[in-house]
Amino acid sequence: MSLSKETSIPSGPAASAAGRQSEAAGSPATPSLSIQNLTVEFRTPEGTVRAVDDVSFDVHAGETVALVGESGCGKTMSALAVPGLVPAPAGHIAAGRITCEGRELVGLSNRELRKVRGSLVSMVFQEPASSLNPVFTVGHQIVGVLRAHDRSLSRRAAKDRAVELLSSVGVPDADVRARDYPHQWSGGMCQRALIAMAIANRPRVLIADEPTTALDVTIQAQVLEVLEVARRETGAATLLITHDLGVVAEMADRVVVMYAGRVVETATVAEIFHAPRHPYTLGLMASLPRLDSDTRRLVPIPGHPPHLHRIPPGCGFHPRCHLRQGRSLCAEQVPPLVEVELGPRRSACHFHSEMSDEVAVVAEQMGADPTVVTSP
Amino acid sequence: MTSSSPTKGATSALVATTSDAPDGPILKVEDLAVHFTARSRLTRRAASPLKAVDGVTFSLTAGETLGLVGESGCGKSTTALAVMRLVDPAAGRILFNGKDLAGYSRTQLREVRRGIQMVFQDPHASLDPRLRVGASIAEPLQIHNLGDRCAVRARVIELLEMVGMDRVHADRFPHQFSGGQLQRVGIARALALDPQVLILDEPVSALDVSIQAQIITLLQDLQAELGLAYLFISHDLSVVRHVCDRVAVMYLGRIVEQGDRDGIYRRASHPYTQSLLSAVPRPDPRRRGTAKRIVLTGDLPNAVNPPSGCHFRTRCWKAEQACAKSSPELVDRLGGGNRAACHFAETLT
Numbered sequence: 001m002s003l004s005k006e007t008s009i010p011s012g013p014a015a016s017a018a019g020r021q022s023e024a025a026g027s028p029a030t031p032s033l034s035i036q037n038l039t040v041e042f043r044t045p046e047g048t049v050r051a052v053d054d055v056s057f058d059v060h061a062g063e064t065v066a067l068v069g070e071s072g073c074g075k076t077m078s079a080l081a082v083p084g085l086v087p088a089p090a091g092h093i094a095a096g097r098i099t100c101e102g103r104e105l106v107g108l109s110n111r112e113l114r115k116v117r118g119s120l121v122s123m124v125f126q127e128p129a130s131s132l133n134p135v136f137t138v139g140h141q142i143v144g145v146l147r148a149h150d151r152s153l154s155r156r157a158a159k160d161r162a163v164e165l166l167s168s169v170g171v172p173d174a175d176v177r178a179r180d181y182p183h184q185w186s187g188g189m190c191q192r193a194l195i196a197m198a199i200a201n202r203p204r205v206l207i208a209d210e211p212t213t214a215l216d217v218t219i220q221a222q223v224l225e226v227l228e229v230a231r232r233e234t235g236a237a238t239l240l241i242t243h244d245l246g247v248v249a250e251m252a253d254r255v256v257v258m259y260a261g262r263v264v265e266t267a268t269v270a271e272i273f274h275a276p277r278h279p280y281t282l283g284l285m286a287s288l289p290r291l292d293s294d295t296r297r298l299v300p301i302p303g304h305p306p307h308l309h310r311i312p313p314g315c316g317f318h319p320r321c322h323l324r325q326g327r328s329l330c331a332e333q334v335p336p337l338v339e340v341e342l343g344p345r346r347s348a349c350h351f352h353s354e355m356s357d358e359v360a361v362v363a364e365q366m367g368a369d370p371t372v373v374t375s376p
Numbered sequence: 377m378t379s380s381s382p383t384k385g386a387t388s389a390l391v392a393t394t395s396d397a398p399d400g401p402i403l404k405v406e407d408l409a410v411h412f413t414a415r416s417r418l419t420r421r422a423a424s425p426l427k428a429v430d431g432v433t434f435s436l437t438a439g440e441t442l443g444l445v446g447e448s449g450c451g452k453s454t455t456a457l458a459v460m461r462l463v464d465p466a467a468g469r470i471l472f473n474g475k476d477l478a479g480y481s482r483t484q485l486r487e488v489r490r491g492i493q494m495v496f497q498d499p500h501a502s503l504d505p506r507l508r509v510g511a512s513i514a515e516p517l518q519i520h521n522l523g524d525r526c527a528v529r530a531r532v533i534e535l536l537e538m539v540g541m542d543r544v545h546a547d548r549f550p551h552q553f554s555g556g557q558l559q560r561v562g563i564a565r566a567l568a569l570d571p572q573v574l575i576l577d578e579p580v581s582a583l584d585v586s587i588q589a590q591i592i593t594l595l596q597d598l599q600a601e602l603g604l605a606y607l608f609i610s611h612d613l614s615v616v617r618h619v620c621d622r623v624a625v626m627y628l629g630r631i632v633e634q635g636d637r638d639g640i641y642r643r644a645s646h647p648y649t650q651s652l653l654s655a656v657p658r659p660d661p662r663r664r665g666t667a668k669r670i671v672l673t674g675d676l677p678n679a680v681n682p683p684s685g686c687h688f689r690t691r692c693w694k695a696e697q698a699c700a701k702s703s704p705e706l707v708d709r710l711g712g713g714n715r716a717a718c719h720f721a722e723t724l725t
Contacts (some may be wrong), residue, residue, distance in 0.1 A: 070584035186675040199468040216447035216611065218672045221655035225671065243584065246614075246657030250664055269661040287589035291641075291656050298618065300589035304554045 005330035030102060031058035032237035033082065033121075033205045040077050040086055042308075049308040051091070053261040056337075059205065059237040066252035066269070068284075069307055074261040075241050079207050081106075082239075083121045084113040094146045101204050119149045122198040124227075126210040128190035132182040138193050139163070139178030142200060149201045165196040168233070169226045188219035192226055199230045206236040208235060212247065224251060245288055257281050260306055260316030263337055267345035277340045277347040277355045279323040288361050299365045315350070321350055323358050363376045385599070401435035401471075402572050402605050403459070403492070408432045408468035410458050425466075426680045428454040430629035432468070436573060439599065441606040443620030443637075445613060445652075449676060450626040452609045458577045459607070460494055461485055472573075481683050490520060493566040497578035499558030503550045509561045510536075510546030516568045535564040540594060556587035560594065567598070575607045580615060592619060613656050617641055617684075625649045628679055628687040631706055636712035645721040648688050686718070695721045 040052035052074040059065045067075045080086050082098055084105065098105045108116065117123075118213055125131045133141055142162035146238050147153055153161075159178075166174035169192040182190055190212060198206060208227060212220040224247065231238045240251055248255060248269065255272040257265040257280065265278035276282040283301035303320040306312055318330040330348050337348040349355070409432075411425035429451045436442050444452045457463045459470055461477055470477040472488055480488065496502040503512050513532045517523065523531065533543045539560040550558055561578065566574055579595070580588040596619065599606060610616050614621060623640040625633045625648065633646040644650050651670040658667060672691045677683055685703050689695040698719055706717040 070586065188675065217613070217655045218447065218651060219675070220657075221669060221671050224657070244657065245585070246623075249659045249661045250657045252661075258401075273659065273661050284585055287586045289589075289592070289612075289614040291614040291617060291653070291658060292660070293617075298589040298593055300593055301586035304556055304587060305584070343644045361546055 020263065029060060031099055032061045033059040033239065034097075034099045035078065035082070036097045036099075038078060038081060038095045038098065040074070040091060041094040042091045044090070044309075046309055049081045050094075050261055050311070051164065051308060055096075055258070055261075055263050057256045057263065057266060059239055061237050062231070062235045063253050064231060064238040064240055064251055066183075066248040066255045067239060067258065068245065068248055068255060069258035072245060072305060072308065073258040075258050076209055077208055078258070079123075079239060079241050082205065083117045083123060084108065084110075085123075085292040115149070118145055118198075118203070119201040121205045121207065122201070122203040122204060124191070124194050124198050124206070124211045125169055126213050128187050128194055128214065129182060132190055134182055137179050138185065138190075139166070142155055142166070142178075142193070142197050142343055145197050145200050162196075163201075165200055166193065169193075169196045169230070170222070171196075186219075188215055188223055191215065191223050195223070195226055195230055199234050199236070202234050203236050204332070205239065206231065206234065207239045207241070209258060210243070211240075213242070213244070220247075227251070245284065246291075257284075260311050261308070262316060262334075262348065263346075264317065264348045266337070271345055275356070276359070277345065277352050278349045279321050279355070279358060280317050280357070282359060282362055283320075283322070286366060297366050301364055310370065315348070322362075323349070323354060327351075401437050402473060403436040403607075404469075404471040405435070405446075405455075405459060406433050406469040406471070408455065408458055408470065409466045410454050410463055411466040420484065424680060425627050428679070429458060429465075429681070432626075432629075432631055434624055434631070434634070436605045436607060438605050439574065439603045440622070441599065441608050441620045443616040443623040444607060444609045444626060445611065445616050445623060446626035447611060447652075449628075449679060451629040452626050453577055455626075456494065456577050456607065456609055459575065460489065460492060486519075490569040491571050492573045492575065493569065493571040494575040494577065495559075495562050495566045495579050498582050499555060499562045500550065503558060503565075505550050508547050508549055509553070509558075512548070512550075513561065513565045513568055516565065520569060522569075525639055530565075531568070535567055536561075538567065538598070539564045540590075554587070555583055556590060559583065559587075559591055563591075563594070563598070567602075570602075571604070573607065575609070577609045578611070581610065581612065585701060588615070593658045595619065625652065628677065628682050630687060630703075630717065632688065632718070633714060633716040634706065638700055639712065639714040643714060643723045645712070645714050645719075645723050646688075646716040646718045647692050647694055649716075650724055690720075694718075696720075 036056045038052055038055045039050060042049050042051055057065065067078065069075045077086065081093055082105065086093060093106055096106065096144050105116060132138065139162050140161065142165060143158040146158045146161055163174045163178050166178055171177055171189060171192055171351050186192065211227060212223050215223060228251065242248060251270045254266065254268050256263055257278065259280050265276065265281050272281060273285065276285060286299040287301060289298060301320050306316060314331040314333055318324050321330065324330045335348045335350045337346045340347045340352050383462045407426050409427065410429040411423045411427055413422045415422050432455055433441060444455060446488050447454050456464065458465045467476065472491060490551055503509065510532050513535055514528050517528045532546055536543060536545055541557065541560055558720060580591050583591060588651055592615065598604060608616065608620055617637060620637055624631045627648050633640065633644065633649045640649065644653055651672050654668065654670045677690055683690045685700045689699040704717045704719045706715045708715045712724065
C-alpha cells in the first residue's frame with residue numbers, strides 16, 4: 001500500500017481531471033481499483049445466465065465513480081465481485097481480473113479475502129438496519145471491525161477509536177450512543193454507523209451500494225454529506241452504485257452506465273449529463289422528472305429491460321433503441337466499448353457518431369432546449 | 377406503447393356512471409383525523425393514541441391532480457386509507473359528491489367505492505399471484521354484477537388496451553410480467569368501474585426510471601381522456617412537480633403547506649417545505665455546490681409524543697418560544713396563494 005497517495009487527495013473536479021489524464025497518457029498512476037473483463041455467471045434451473053458480461057473500469061484514489069443502471073443490469077453484482085461476495089455456489093466469477101492497489105483479488109481463498117474485506121476494500125449496503133447485528137451494541141460492532149484487522153489494538157483503545165469514528169460521521173453524544181443497540185437508532189443514524197465501520201481501517205476502496213435509497217430525502221442529504229467527508233478524509237477510491245441520477249450528479253466524478261450486464265458508456269459526470277453518447281444514457285435522461293422544471297414532457301424508453309435469460313443478440317439495447325431504425329448490424333454484432341470523438345470517453349454503440357443529432361431529436365420531443373437536452 | 381383511445385360511450389353503457397356531478401369539488405376532506413391506539417400487553421390499558429392524521433383538509437375537483445408529499449411516517453398513506461374508509465377516521469368529514477362517507481355502512485361504502493379507486497405501490501403484492509390478470513381486472517365488475525361473461529371479457533380487453541397492453545395478456549399470470557406491466561394491470565383494475573377519483577399511493581416509486589416515465593405518461597394520458605381526479609401520494613418531489621396541479625406537504629400528521637404547483641416549488645414559505653426541496657439532489661452536475669442546501673438536524677420526533685405547538689419546531693432553525701406554545705394555523709400569511717402553517721412564514725430569496 002502506498003501511503004504517498006494518501007497525502008495529496010485531489011478534490012472533486014481535479015480528481016476527475018487527473019483520472020482522465022491518466023487514462024489518456026498511458027496511466028502514470030495505477031488505479032486503486034481496476035476491474036478488467038469481469039464476467040459473473042449464475043447457474044439456474046433454466047441454464048447459465050451472465051449477470052455481468054465483460055465489464056472493465058478503473059477507480060483512482062480520491063475519485064468517485066458512479067455505477068448506474070436499472071435493476072438487474074449487473075451493477076450490484078459487479079461491485080459484490082470485488083470483495084468476493086458473489087453469492088456461491090450458484091454464482092461465480094467466470095472470467096476477468098480485479099486488482100486493488102496492484103493486488104489480484106480474484107482467486108483468493110476465503111481466509112485471505114477476510115483480511116481484504118474491511119481493510120483494503122469495504123462496503124456500505126442499502127439496508128442500514130439489516131446490516132447491523134441486532135444483539136450487539138453499535139460500539140461493540142465497530143470495536144470488532146477494528147480489532148479484527150489489528151490484533152495489537154487494546155479493547156480500551158479500540159473503544160476510544162470507535163467513539164471518535166462515530167463522532168466523525170456526525171453521531172451526537174457518540175460516547176453515550178455507542179452503548180445503544182441498533183434498534184434504538186434511526187435508519188439515517190444506522191447508515192452513519194455503517195459508514196464509520198467501513199472507514200474504520202482506512203480502506204483504499206470504498207464501495208457504497210445504494211447507500212441512501214432506503215432513506216428519506218432530508219436524511220439522504222445528511223448521509224451523502226457524511227460519505228463525501230469519508231471519501232475526503234480517507235482518500236479512498238469510491239465506487240458508488242445508485243439508480244438515482246440526482247445523487248450521481250452531486251457525488252460522482254466519472255460515471256459507468258450499465259445495461260443488461262454490459263458497460264454501455266463511460267464518461268465524466270458532465271459529459272454523461274450534457275452530451276450522452278449512447279442511446280440508453282440519453283433515454284434515461286429524457287425519462288427523468290426534474291425538480292427544477294415542469295414544462296418538459298418526459299420521453300420514456302419503450303419496452304422494458306430484458307430478462308437475463310433472454311438477452312437479445314447483438315446490442316442488448318437494440319429492441320428498445322430509437323437510434324437503431326431497423327438496421328441489422330445492431331441485432332447481429334455486440335458493439336465494442338470504443339473511444340468516441342470527445343476525448344477519452346467510451347460508448348458501446350455502433351452508431352455513436354449519430355448521437356449529437358439524436359440528442360437534438362429527443363430535445364425537440366421533450367420541448368426542451370436542443371443544445372443541452374438534459375439541463376432544465 | 378401508446379394507449380388506444382378508449383370509447384367513453386361503450387364504457388358508460390356497461391358501467392352506469394353516477395354523473396349527477398355538481399360543480400365544485402368531487403372530493404372534500406375536512407379536519408380528518410386518524411388515531412391508532414396501542415394497548416399495553418400487560419395491563420390492556422390503552423396508551424395515548426398515535427395521531428397519524430391530525431386535522432387534514434383538502435379538496436379535489438375533476439381533471440385535477442393533488443399531490444400529497446412528505447417523508448415516511450408523515451401520514452400521507454393513512455390519509456388515503458381513511459378517504460377510502462379502509463381505516464376508520466377518528467374525526468372529520470369525507471364528502472364525496474357532497475355526501476359524507478363518515479357514517480356509511482359496509483354496503484353503502486361498496487357503492488361509493490365504485491367512484492373512488494386506489495392504485496398501490498407494489499404491483500407484485502397487490503395482485504393475486506394465483507389469478508390470471510384478466511380475472512383480477514374482472515373481479516370488481518363481477519362484485520358489482522356488471523354484465524354477463526361476454527360483456528365482462530370485452531370490458532377487460534378494453535381496459536388492457538387502455539393501459540397500453542394486449543388482449544393476450546389477459547390469460548397470463550402476474551409472475552409472467554415485469555413490474556411496469558403489472559402496474560399497468562393495477563391501473564386497469566382500478567379503472568374497471570369507471571371511477572371519478574383515483575388514489576395513487578406511490579404508484580411509480582418501485583419502478584426503474586425508464587419504466588416510471590412510461591407510467592407517468594400513461595397516467596397523464598388517462599387523466600386527459602377520462603377527466604379523472606387524482607390524489608397522488610409520493611415522497612418524490614420531482615415526480616410530484618411533473619404530475620400535480622396542486623401540492624400539500626405533510627409533516628407528522630399535519631399539512632404544513634398547501635398551494636398550487638408553482639407556489640410550492642417557486643415560493644415555498646414553510647421551513648420544512650424549503651428544507652425538503654433543497655435536499656433533493658439535482659440531476660445537473662454543473663450546478664453542483666451552487667445550491668444552498670438546508671440540512672436539517674436530527675430525526676423525526678416520536679409520533680406518539682410529538683412536540684407541543686408546531687410539530688416541526690424541534691428541527692426548525694427559526695423556532696422561537698411562540699412555536700412551542702401554539703400550533704400555527706394553515707393560512708396564507710404572505711398573500712401569495714400558499715397557505716403555510718408557520719408563525720414565521722417567508723419565502724427564501
